[in-house]
Amino acid sequence: MNSIRTVGVVGLGLIGGSIAKGLKARLPGIRIIAYDNARESLEVGLASELIDEAADSLDVLTDGCDLICVCVPVQQIEKCMPALEGFKGWVTDVGSVKAPIVKTAERLWGELPANWVPGHPIAGSEQHSVHAADADLFVNHKVILTPLEITAPTAVKMVREFWNLLEAEVIVMGVAHHDDILAQTSHLPHLLAYTLVDVLAGFGDEREVFDYAAGGFRDFSRIAASDPQMWHDIFITNRGALLKLLQTFMGALQETADLIEEGDSEALLSRLERAKQARDYFSELQSKL
């Protein structure tokens, strides 16, 4: 990170704000320029000294930054890519789905530029504004980088150092594998949670449903408090992996429903025990860390 003096942050929400705050807390001399459609977020960033400069356009960032981190939802990343054309520094992004970024680059420029390292920090919260910025949001959290063959090794090295500085653990994997694993661990659970809350709220006895929401529904409804625009983008841009997985899931759900309907206790119990064993195996792994 010695060669990086000015970092550009596109989108000053929870992630962008936490990157800015985390860098400021760890690199006293760092200069941060942010761009955001919402002028109010930039004002908050300036007032709380998360950023040094509020840019009026992305040109200010491409002109003055050594590294740019794009921290907006996936479909907005695609929209701001043309403005980053020709930028000579390092670029990374935090999009929850990686294939669309590569595809957009191919459409725009034939291929992803060698200085762009697609990334995805596995961190977040229900809060999604700059007000919730947290200098330690990424500490001990995983950040997945999905460089292509064409990506410059020095770019990967630099972006890895960037995240290491924020005390995150960097992991490298392929674009398709990332999108598939995230569909499993994050996108499908969110789709289920949003749908459940919507269905139950639609029954009209909403207040009562929430009143008795011990365990179970409480966790689901917390998940459904996430930013709708971000999840819209994720569901749409990762629809290939997500819908395939959803069909598998709905098949399994119907099978379980059939076991319940038929009163097949043995098969039902063995399914529930299998799930519990998987979960227990995981808990054991965690306790060894």
Next chain:
Amino acid sequence: MNSIRTVGVVGLGLIGGSIAKGLKARLPGIRIIAYDNARESLEVGLASELIDEAADSLDVLTDGCDLICVCVPVQQIEKCMPALEGFKGWVTDVGSVKAPIVKTAERLWGELPANWVPGHPIAGSEQHSVHAADADLFVNHKVILTPLEITAPTAVKMVREFWNLLEAEVIVMGVAHHDDILAQTSHLPHLLAYTLVDVLAGFGDEREVFDYAAGGFRDFSRIAASDPQMWHDIFITNRGALLKLLQTFMGALQETADLIEEGDSEALLSRLERAKQARDYFSELQSKL
């Protein structure tokens, strides 16, 4: 509770153990007799002074207790009901589904005895053994009682006092309404969580799925750590309400999948926003409490 000197606990797990511990902490003179198929649980109860006596059969409880609380999974409640025939004290249970208990009573005796107040504390944890017994497990938690018309008002009064002593908030509603609301807030979410964990674990890259389980899946997998036998009983005994709800849910899930597949951004976003609004409305209610 002045007239109650000896309480019988059937099933010394998390709930039974917590009731015993909670009573001991609040009523110094109380005597507690427990019965459990697992002798080991009773030994733990004796050694940690949660109970005064480990019974060899339910007869010991019906002979010597003023109030019996049945703290086993729903299908086991049904199995031990014959042994409680003729008991003259107060009876309550903690079954997660209420209709089967009423139905079993009708089959056995023509109707639920007037001294039996069906109940359900909305409390629990992933832990489900007596080792996790907590004297304050029910403090500020809701307990739903579902007395019938035939239930003696003095029985309701006594069971209400029993739970109030443990500092729970008692609510009264009908049997069918209870089973329907719980299908929504608890049974369906658990069914989804168990199925998701089972599907993902079945893909073979289990370790990796858990590795990246920030948000979303982590909450789901925690839910799936609950006791399989207990959830088997709940799913089977509440299948009417549960499967009806599941069909509605799967319909909504398919609709959302269609919106994603068609790329209908406007309709998808409005669905996600509707769910978030329901959740935000709930958070606001909670913050006012």
